[in-house]
Amino acid sequence: MRFKLFFPAVLAVSFLLSAAVPASPQTVPEYREKGGIPLEVGAGFSDFNIDFGQGRREDGGTVSADWTLRRMPHLLHGLGIDGAGRDIVFDAPAAVSFVEYRTVGGGAIYHFPRPHNIVPYVRTGEGYGWLKFLPGYAPGTYHSDTRGYFYAGGGADFHAYHHLWIRADYEFQRWQQLFGDPGRLTPNGFTIGPEFDFGTFHGH
Numbered sequence: 001m002r003f004k005l006f007f008p009a010v011l012a013v014s015f016l017l018s019a020a021v022p023a024s025p026q027t028v029p030e031y032r033e034k035g036g037i038p039l040e041v042g043a044g045f046s047d048f049n050i051d052f053g054q055g056r057r058e059d060g061g062t063v064s065a066d067w068t069l070r071r072m073p074h075l076l077h078g079l080g081i082d083g084a085g086r087d088i089v090f091d092a093p094a095a096v097s098f099v100e101y102r103t104v105g106g107g108a109i110y111h112f113p114r115p116h117n118i119v120p121y122v123r124t125g126e127g128y129g130w131l132k133f134l135p136g137y138a139p140g141t142y143h144s145d146t147r148g149y150f151y152a153g154g155g156a157d158f159h160a161y162h163h164l165w166i167r168a169d170y171e172f173q174r175w176q177q178l179f180g181d182p183g184r185l186t187p188n189g190f191t192i193g194p195e196f197d198f199g200t201f202h203g204h
Helices: 003-020
Strands: 039-049 057-068 079-090 099-111 118-133 144-161 164-175 188-197
Touching: 039 079, 039 164, 057 099, 057 188, 099 144, 118 164
Parallel strands: none
Antiparallel strands: 039 057, 039 188, 057 079, 079 099, 099 118, 118 144, 144 164, 164 188
């Protein structure tokens, strides 16, 4: 499956959806002023440089959830809890032919104030990852490994329709002491997909 051909098309459609919704950039949609659960959940298509094998890019999917923190000091409005799981298993690098790359992580996310149709954010945290590859790529019977990692990233949420948003996200990871010391991986890549806002996540 050639998911890489699909990624640019999804990105273009997402930006068109966000631009097609008529609203002033300084106006918060009415539904976001009425309260609700400060939760947003989503799913997306991911295209990642897994930093492993010739070519190094592989595709998969991501699910995510964010919870905004209420009753915060003014300077911290927009701060929340971030969590995501990722499964990168399609279109492995040619020299490896088979790689499974799975991660789950969580930390903090900050949406910038004065929300409108485009809401930028940054996020950071830690996670746990699992890498599996064909026997024979590494010495002996070694064909899988698990490690903790640090991540940092950011992007923007684009308002599509009512509670529906489109998220375009970039994430950088740093895996420590993999394949010996000082060996390490630095996977990074993009995810894009729909998210559903249950009430006030972008309303701060």
